[in-house]
Amino acid sequence: MRILLVEDDPLLGDGIRAGLRQQGFQVDWVRDGEAAQRELRGEPFAAAVLDLGLPGVDGLEVLRTVRLAGVELPILVLTARDAVPDRIRGLDIGADDYVVKPIDLDELGARLRALVRRSHGRPREQIRAQDIVLEPASRTVYRLGMPVTLTNREFDLLHVLMLNAGRVLSREQIEQHLYSWGQEVESNAVEVHIHRLRSKLGAELIRTVRGVGYVLLPRVKQDESSASIRMRVLAWRQR
Template identity: 70%
Template structure:
């Protein structure tokens, strides 16, 4: 899944970006509040990790501006401001989670996965659609109990479709989920990944909605 990281400390930001990438996230990193608000509005991110002490625009102001604009993007506040009034203010302003620095990367990743699950109405850690089960934490996929071998992009694409089961996703939406800044994206990359997934999961699992995008339904088509 693709997330936006807003952190002005270069050492911490670089470490968080590298660590989260190793744990399976696609990470775009901005270093000030104006950039954080702009990118959160412009891109389709799974979640935002937001420092409060940002230059140009304070993180709390970013959070309130996003909520005033009606964005439901899950926001995890990651900050050194540990006073109780600050935590209460952040949560009341629309934060979905509030974590005090320093944070263990495994815990941060788990909290992000939980936020994304809840945002998509998925109560269980393991996603299950038709005969396919996907474990985001273990990055594993099983079909009828048999574990399948997927590439990183194939896993991320299937994850996006399962999170949004019964909803059509356009190629552009899927590209935003799969690729962070600086990634080279071939014009037919999504189509290629869908083709490979169909070969491994069966042709009927992922449907093409002509002129719109791709759809994974909870009930297999007859």
């Protein structure tokens, strides 16, 4: 799960980034409001952690600007301003949640996971598709009630596909969700991880839509043809 962190304090920002990475997040970090506006408009983050006390363009102005530009990803405001009117103002402008400094990193991670789940219409802690259950907080996966061991990257890929179940994701979109800035991505990395997930979780879990990408269907009929799957996927995308 890829997160944008907007924090100008180098010590606090480094601590937040390290803490969220330990919880399995991919974290990209910028330190001013102008960079935040640019990245929030141009990159497919799952959520953002936005400090209000930024140099130049402050956090409230960043929030107002990106919401007016149509940016809909969940934004959690991080601030030392604990007055109720300040929190109300941020929420009215477009913040999805508020955390007042000093912060607890475990709570911050839990709030981010909840925001991302809800943004995909999944309020429950567990994510289910076919016979697979994924628990983001503990980073565990079960098939038919039995635990399945996945690498960190395999888990992240499955998480992205399950959050977007029924939606075709291209290889490029998947890479943007899985890798933060500066991470080297091999040309066939997504294909390799897809192959390993199929071997561990069943060949029918993830379907290839040729020329488009990959899709995890919530339910799959064993006798369903590739053509009918493609028609179903296109119908879902037009809803």
